[in-house]
Amino acid sequence: MTTPHTHSPTLLKPAKPVGIIGYGAYVPRFRLPAKEVARVWTGKSGGLPIKEKAVPGLDEDVITMSIEAARNAMKRAQIDPTELRAVWVGSESHPYAVKPTSTLVAEAIGAVPNTQAADWEFACKAGTEALVAAMGLVGSGMGHYAMAIGMDTAQGKPGDALEYTAGAGGGAYILGPAEESLAQINFSYSFVTDTPDFWRREYQKYPEHGMRFTGEPAYFKHITEAATHLMQAAGTTAKDYKWAVFHQPNTKFPQRVAGQLGFSAEQIEPGLLVPVIGNTYAGAAMIGLTATLDIAQPGDRILVVSFGSGAGSDAFDITVTDKITGRAGLAVKTQEYISRRTEIDYATYVRYRGKLAMK
Amino acid sequence: MTEVVIAGIGQTEVGEHWDIGLRDLAFLAIQNAVKDSGGLKPQSLFVGNMLAPNLSNQAHLGALLADYAGLLGIEAVTIEAAGASGGAALRQGYLAVASGFVDVALVVGVEKFTDKVGSSVDAALATTGDSDFESIQGMTPAAQAALLMKRYIHEYETPKDAFAGFALTAHANGVANKNAMFRKAIKPETYAKAEMVSDLLNMFDMAPNADGAAALLLTRADLIPSGHQNPLVKIIGSAASSDTLALHDRKDMLYFDTAQISAGKAMKQAGLTLDKINFFEYHDTFGIYAALQLEAVGFAIKGKGWKLAADNEIGLKGKIPCATMGGMKARGFAGGAAGVYQAVDAVTQLRGQAEANQIENAKVGLIQSLGGPASTAVSHILQRL
Numbered sequence: 001m002t003t004p005h006t007h008s009p010t011l012l013k014p015a016k017p018v019g020i021i022g023y024g025a026y027v028p029r030f031r032l033p034a035k036e037v038a039r040v041w042t043g044k045s046g047g048l049p050i051k052e053k054a055v056p057g058l059d060e061d062v063i064t065m066s067i068e069a070a071r072n073a074m075k076r077a078q079i080d081p082t083e084l085r086a087v088w089v090g091s092e093s094h095p096y097a098v099k100p101t102s103t104l105v106a107e108a109i110g111a112v113p114n115t116q117a118a119d120w121e122f123a124c125k126a127g128t129e130a131l132v133a134a135m136g137l138v139g140s141g142m143g144h145y146a147m148a149i150g151m152d153t154a155q156g157k158p159g160d161a162l163e164y165t166a167g168a169g170g171g172a173y174i175l176g177p178a179e180e181s182l183a184q185i186n187f188s189y190s191f192v193t194d195t196p197d198f199w200r201r202e203y204q205k206y207p208e209h210g211m212r213f214t215g216e217p218a219y220f221k222h223i224t225e226a227a228t229h230l231m232q233a234a235g236t237t238a239k240d241y242k243w244a245v246f247h248q249p250n251t252k253f254p255q256r257v258a259g260q261l262g263f264s265a266e267q268i269e270p271g272l273l274v275p276v277i278g279n280t281y282a283g284a285a286m287i288g289l290t291a292t293l294d295i296a297q298p299g300d301r302i303l304v305v306s307f308g309s310g311a312g313s314d315a316f317d318i319t320v321t322d323k324i325t326g327r328a329g330l331a332v333k334t335q336e337y338i339s340r341r342t343e344i345d346y347a348t349y350v351r352y353r354g355k356l357a358m359k
Numbered sequence: 360m361t362e363v364v365i366a367g368i369g370q371t372e373v374g375e376h377w378d379i380g381l382r383d384l385a386f387l388a389i390q391n392a393v394k395d396s397g398g399l400k401p402q403s404l405f406v407g408n409m410l411a412p413n414l415s416n417q418a419h420l421g422a423l424l425a426d427y428a429g430l431l432g433i434e435a436v437t438i439e440a441a442g443a444s445g446g447a448a449l450r451q452g453y454l455a456v457a458s459g460f461v462d463v464a465l466v467v468g469v470e471k472f473t474d475k476v477g478s479s480v481d482a483a484l485a486t487t488g489d490s491d492f493e494s495i496q497g498m499t500p501a502a503q504a505a506l507l508m509k510r511y512i513h514e515y516e517t518p519k520d521a522f523a524g525f526a527l528t529a530h531a532n533g534v535a536n537k538n539a540m541f542r543k544a545i546k547p548e549t550y551a552k553a554e555m556v557s558d559l560l561n562m563f564d565m566a567p568n569a570d571g572a573a574a575l576l577l578t579r580a581d582l583i584p585s586g587h588q589n590p591l592v593k594i595i596g597s598a599a600s601s602d603t604l605a606l607h608d609r610k611d612m613l614y615f616d617t618a619q620i621s622a623g624k625a626m627k628q629a630g631l632t633l634d635k636i637n638f639f640e641y642h643d644t645f646g647i648y649a650a651l652q653l654e655a656v657g658f659a660i661k662g663k664g665w666k667l668a669a670d671n672e673i674g675l676k677g678k679i680p681c682a683t684m685g686g687m688k689a690r691g692f693a694g695g696a697a698g699v700y701q702a703v704d705a706v707t708q709l710r711g712q713a714e715a716n717q718i719e720n721a722k723v724g725l726i727q728s729l730g731g732p733a734s735t736a737v738s739h740i741l742q743r744l
Binding site (some may be wrong): 045046047210211212213216217 | 375377378473476477554555
């Protein structure tokens with residue numbers, strides 16, 4: 001059930017129409033099958049929430065991965081990087097507690113020095129949060145182009161339910177005027193409450209969570225509210241969208257919430273990547289959308305709803321334009337990253353992720 | 360001795376009430392019971408609760424709930440006997456009215472499991488066992504039940520799925536109960552595929568821990584408000600008994616002495632024999648416990664309790680209908696409220712208000728509330744006036 005609004009929900013609609021000029025994904029090569037986690041921790045008993053998750057290599061982190069995705073986005077946007085007025089990166093795994101990821105990414109793609117740069121934080125919706133802010137920057141006319149990235153090397157405590165799913169990957173978007181865009185973002189809507197379902201305090205290595213509390217009162221409540229109110233205000237129903245992407249912490253949750261909102265399995269199929277790359281936290285909704293844009297056709301309408309613990313959801317109503325034609329092939333596609341796959345065992349995963357305490 | 364009637368019943372849905380707390384749950388049930396009674400005003404409040412000091416960091420529920428329910432000034436205490444807390448609170452309410460010292464007693468059972476999650480809940484539940492000899496070794500209520508289940512199957516050479524019938528019956532009966540946590544019937548295949556909890560005991564062999572509250576108003580027949588609409592139900596037998604907490608201290612682990620003693624005493628008080636009991640609300644936190652209660656009370660001989668379930672003799676049309684509104688398995692096990700829910704269910708049957716779950720000619724019902732592996736058993740016999 002959704003909360004009745006005392007006043008009509010306020011859609012976030014930029015003064016000037018805004019759209020996606022370029023987009024890019026990145027998924028690291030290594031894969032840890034969920035059954036490997038089960039082999040080590042549960043004697044292979046119990047159900048598996050996904051098939052396998054993507055694991056970053058020894059020389060990868062949110063900075064290097066963001067650069068890869070940003071470069072892919074630049075290839076599709078075909079703009080001069082110095083025209084970017086913002087480079088924003090949302091993540092739960094910024095390599096530094098103090099020192100931005102975004103300055104390094106901006107430097108690497110040649111966007112410095114005449115640019116804004118900042119790191120965003122809101123659990124798993126830090127990426128879409130940066131996207132809403134970029135809509136504001138471009139839509140207000142403060143800047144012509146802005147880049148928003150959602151990227152994570154997700155943390156899960158060894159043996160915890162999260163270890164099966166905590167994956168790595170994400171997506172980068174360049175926003176600009178709608179008339180230049182391959183997909184117009186018509187409007188967004190954000191729904192936020194104080195709901196402590198999942199958290200990681202400073203100096204803690206792994207997040208903690210409220211187990212079943214992360215389900216109904218957190219994930220389902222916020223996604224349902226955001227999607228329902230956006231569609232009500234827009235006067236749309238599930239049938240008006242060709243595709244939909246929902247935050248995906250495991251396979252079941254997005255499938256269930258899609259069904260509850262009236263979306264079919266076919267509508268969420270292109271963006272449902274969690275079974276094969278895991279939960280990429282702040283990257284999850286972002287990379288679900290890159291995979292969907294890779295196959296989208298002009299005129300396709302897309303609903304995207306993220307979820308971040310703590311908790312909130314950003315919902316986006318997007319319409320693909322004629323300019324999408326030929327863009328997907330300008331950079332590595334999301335599915336190409338997914339099929340570029342090297343399976344590793346649990347021991348290798350432990351080494352790559354630095355889970356052995358050496359001192 | 361004064362005759363005691365149950366003049367009002369109230370309950371909340373059982374489930375994960377993330378959005379409301381312990382006191383709200385209790386208040387909702389109290390409000391419903393007072394309304395159902397036609398507006399009786401209690402002088403005493405007996406709260407059945409098992410783990411609030413641990414799960415909700417809240418003790419002293421008597422005064423807390425009296426205050427929250429707008430009853431400040433009345434006598435109010437908590438009664439705790441692990442899973443039998445609800446049954447034990449009902450017995451205290453019964454004794455208070457039967458003694459003549461109290462005109463109207465309010466009994467409310469309440470538990471808020473979801474104030475904690477995961478292993479903290481198991482740790483809290485383990486405090487109801489023998490801490491020095493069992494819990495400290497890692498024993499939990501589910502582990503105790505699993506050991507008894509294994510022993511039962513070994514001793515009586517039953518099939519491994521001997522206890523499936525208890526889950527199937529409970530889930531079938533839960534479908535029409537709008538206050539039940541699970542309202543979906545299950546198939547034998549679903550039971551067979553269920554995930555293991557503690558070796559041999561699977562997910563369907565145990566009831567889910569859940570939030571809930573149930574309330575009863577007890578009084579004398581001559582004090583019933585004039586506007587009271589419902590058929591009256593009388594408590595004609597009430598008894599309780601205690602046994603060791605630790606299983607290793609029992610002479611026979613597979614015989615629930617307290618279930619036999621308390622049911623026997625209650626029947627003696629009621630002047631009834633077993634064949635006069637139309638239905639039995641047992642304490643099915645675990646299927647094995649339901650089987651052992653059927654045997655101890657006398658509905659089956661030792662080693663054959665499971666057969667009653669396997670042959671569907673515990674179904675609504677069976678020889679001895681059990682868990683008639685879904686029991687703890689399908690309704691959900693709401694800790695200290697569980698025993699009060701049993702009374703609410705029994706009254707619903709005896710009033711003829713059980714709708715799709717109504718047992719024909721329900722005149723007398725036996726309810727039995729257990730703490731641990733029948734370390735406490737409280738039995739009540741209810742009769743339609």
